[in-house]
Amino acid sequence: MSVAATAAREVSRVRSWRPSRDSRTAYLYLLPALLVMAAITFYPLVFQTYISFTDFRIQNLPPGSPGAEFIGVSNYQRILDNRLGIPNFDFFRIVLFNLWWALSNVVIHVIIGVGIAILLNTQGLRFKSAYRALFILPVVIPPIIIATVWANMFHADSGAINELLAILGGLFKVPAEAFEIDWLRQVQDPIPFIPLPLAFFALLAANTWLGWPLNSVVATGALQSIPRELYEAAEMDGAGAWQKFRNVTLIFLRPAMIPYAVYGFVITFNLFYLTYFMSGGGPFGRTELLVTQAFRLVNENRLYGVAAAFGVFMFFILLAITVFFNRATKATASYDT
């Protein structure tokens, strides 16, 4: 057989992988995942939308009990009007606080993360790799444990933060009684002209501990990809430290940090454990997030219809956030493009 004929056959075999037969193969590869997701991922979302239009309560739960009454958009209306009969529920306050929570955290995480990455990237600094190994520790501990430990740390009577402050205060002869701060439940705002409770700052501190290390890892990767000649060239052009940072470092950091900051924003926006275990949404619901409120609607209030409608609201809020960021970063570009 001639070489050309063999080659032609091979080409046709390779071709046979292409579009016409691809669809059938593709569906076979997709089938198991699609079946499972249809049953326990997509169908529940449809079902959720249906429940959100009914007055589904605990008495509708037992198998065989009468279906819940269809009440139209009443659940949605009641959420928007804060007429759920739940103390401290204020939908727009929760949404606003939630956005502020995510934004403030991410800004702090990125700044600290980049700062420490630059610090550890200093030429000639000793024990770099030891520090890098240490600083990754917050990442590897399960978030639920971190949240409960920080709840203990900020506890008024048995917490480490008050203990630490008392020790530091002792050096300046401040009596230990001055440090029985009820971090997570104090009603009075710590800073008079900023309407944020003390619990917010405690949560911010805990989440800063948790959040900066991964930012630092991402920033380190970007920093190490900067060719050193660029700095040398900048120096030859007479650039100072700040100019080198602005015109070289930042340019290389941006493409890595922006997608990661977006990812961090969404993660922080939906961060359940810290708020739930530390402040429990208090004082007076002022640190409540959408996720913690959604959990409470099921776990405490058992208002299934309302909780379903609340979930639909969350879907659209997150969709808006995602679309907004996608426009900015095009993070979902597909393989071929």
Next chain:
Amino acid sequence: MSQPMTEVAGDQPIAINRPSRLKGLRRKRTSDSGERRLSRRRQAVLQALCVFIAFTVLFPILWVFALAIDPREGLMRPDSLLPAGATLDNFAAVLERPTSNPIGFLDLAKNSLILATVSSVISIGIGVTAAYAFSRLQFRGRQILMLGILAVLMLPPVVAIVPLFVQFNQISLDLPILGEFNLRQSLAGVGLAVISGLLPFAIWNLKGYLDTIPKELEEAAAVDGATRNQAFRMVILPLAIPALAVTAFLGFVAGWTEYYYSVIFLTGDVPQYTLAIALNTMVGQFATQTPWARFAAFAILFALPVSVVYLMLQRYIVSGLAIGGVKG
């Protein structure tokens, strides 16, 4: 991350800049040769800063260990890292019976282990073929399905509690020997709920990794006469092992620490309780007074196994997530 590459890129020009030292430098690492040296004062200031940061990172961790070995039960706080009369009694007590519920630590851990292993293995098992289809094949509805998966990924698991709770609650069987079985009140129900969130994550994460495997490898296999399935099994799967391991591990951690569904679904049936439920009983919303010393011992036993493995896999996880999770 990209360490090996940068060393090559960073070394060369410096060696070229100093021709007199060129010979010895080529193969040496950058750490002591190419780098500028810091003045002693600068070094000291930066070291102090690093030590301070290390202190803030380590403090909560050391605190938990100090708390766990503190012999004084109750609301006292430890005043040093090695409290007087340090003891392992708290660990013993927690292993025996962490909460007032009649179930020991090992039984809780067994339930969490089953939940984590089964849901993780199932989600990567059926997730990887779907990921392959999304990464390599053209088919009708690809865009729509990808958007659907992205939309689900965007939602926190809390949102799906209501429909899954109600749906699973409808599934009740009266079994001949085992008695009444309600899917909602069982570990199996929690597992399904976990998979409903893990599977889209697994597909997305694995697709991100498969996208980075060059198409040419498969094309070479095709030229050698391999079918699509053979190429998938013999070329793609072996190459994807690191990503599979990382995704499986992340799924395992999600199952091991699963909270929302466990707490809401598993009401009443104590033998099915998981570690997260016990933790919730100790420090959750309805816990009146937390035995902090025992809580600390419990938290250590809960977190240590997964944290140690995470630490070992950390390099791969971080770079894997950077590829799969962020870039898509």
